[in-house]
Amino acid sequence: MDQFxxxxxxxxxxxxxxxxxxxxxxxxxxxxxEGIKSLRIGKMIEVKIEGDGENEVREKIDLLCDRLFANTVxxxxxxxxxxx
Amino acid sequence: MDQFxxxxxxxxxxxxxxxxxxxxxxxxxxxxxEGIKSLRIGKMIEVKIEGDGENEVREKIDLLCDRLFANTVxxxxxxxxxxx
Numbered sequence: 001m002d003q004f005x006x007x008x009x010x011x012x013x014x015x016x017x018x019x020x021x022x023x024x025x026x027x028x029x030x031x032x033x034e035g036i037k038s039l040r041i042g043k044m045i046e047v048k049i050e051g052d053g054e055n056e057v058r059e060k061i062d063l064l065c066d067r068l069f070a071n072t073v074x075x076x077x078x079x080x081x082x083x084x
Numbered sequence: 085m086d087q088f089x090x091x092x093x094x095x096x097x098x099x100x101x102x103x104x105x106x107x108x109x110x111x112x113x114x115x116x117x118e119g120i121k122s123l124r125i126g127k128m129i130e131v132k133i134e135g136d137g138e139n140e141v142r143e144k145i146d147l148l149c150d151r152l153f154a155n156t157v158x159x160x161x162x163x164x165x166x167x168x
Contacts, residue, residue: 003121009128024129024152031151033144035134037087044093044126045108050119060117067115068108 001050004057008079010070011042045069048084057081085134088141092163094154095126129153132168141165 012018018040025039047064051057061079070077096102102124109123131148135141145163154161 001119011128011130021129027152028148031147033133033148035085035144037132037134039129039131042128042130044095044128045105045123046095046126047123048121049117050121060119063115064112064117068111 001052002054002057003048003050003084004054005082005084006047006049006057006061006079008045008047008061008065008069008077009042010045010065010075010077011040013074013076016074042075043069054081054083085136086138086141087132087134087168088138089166089168090131090133090141090145090163092129092131092145092149092153092161093126094129094149094159094161095124097158097160100158126159127153138165138167 021040024041025036028036028039049057049060051060058081065077065079066072105124108125109120112120112123131145133141133144135144142165149161149163150156
């Protein structure tokens with residue numbers, strides 16, 4: 001069995017409004033951070049997982065992303081995978 | 085003025101319990117994804133920001149991370165910065 005470190009990045013699709021991001025953007029400007037063009041907030045899920053090779057782990061992560069980590073109606077995901 | 089794309093990653097410190105991560109881990113196992121050793125959830129904040137050079141932008145991002153993006157009592161942050 002190999003162990004992998006997977007980083008999953010889940011973000012709202014560009015066409016979807018990000019109210020939390022907008023609120024954080026205006027708070028940032030109030031703090032004096034000028035020049036912000038856009039600010040969007042997403043999720044980062046860090047998983048340590050065992051499996052018989054990279055393909056099997058990719059299958060598991062795809063399943064988890066589609067069914068649990070991301071709402072694929074409004075969110076996109078991508079992930080990086082590193083063998084430990 | 086230069087424009088930069090900044091990705092900020094905020095995560096709970098390793099010593100801090102992650103209830104959302106634990107709940108997601110058990111839901112993942114119920115979905116049949118065996119072999120998960122650990123699962124932790126953090127934030128990813130993507131900012132497009134203008135500034136007079138990299139140092140000025142780093143100063144702004146450090147301010148925002150310390151005061152707004154991260155609760156530095158229980159969270160750590162790191163960020164990547166790319167000139168557009």
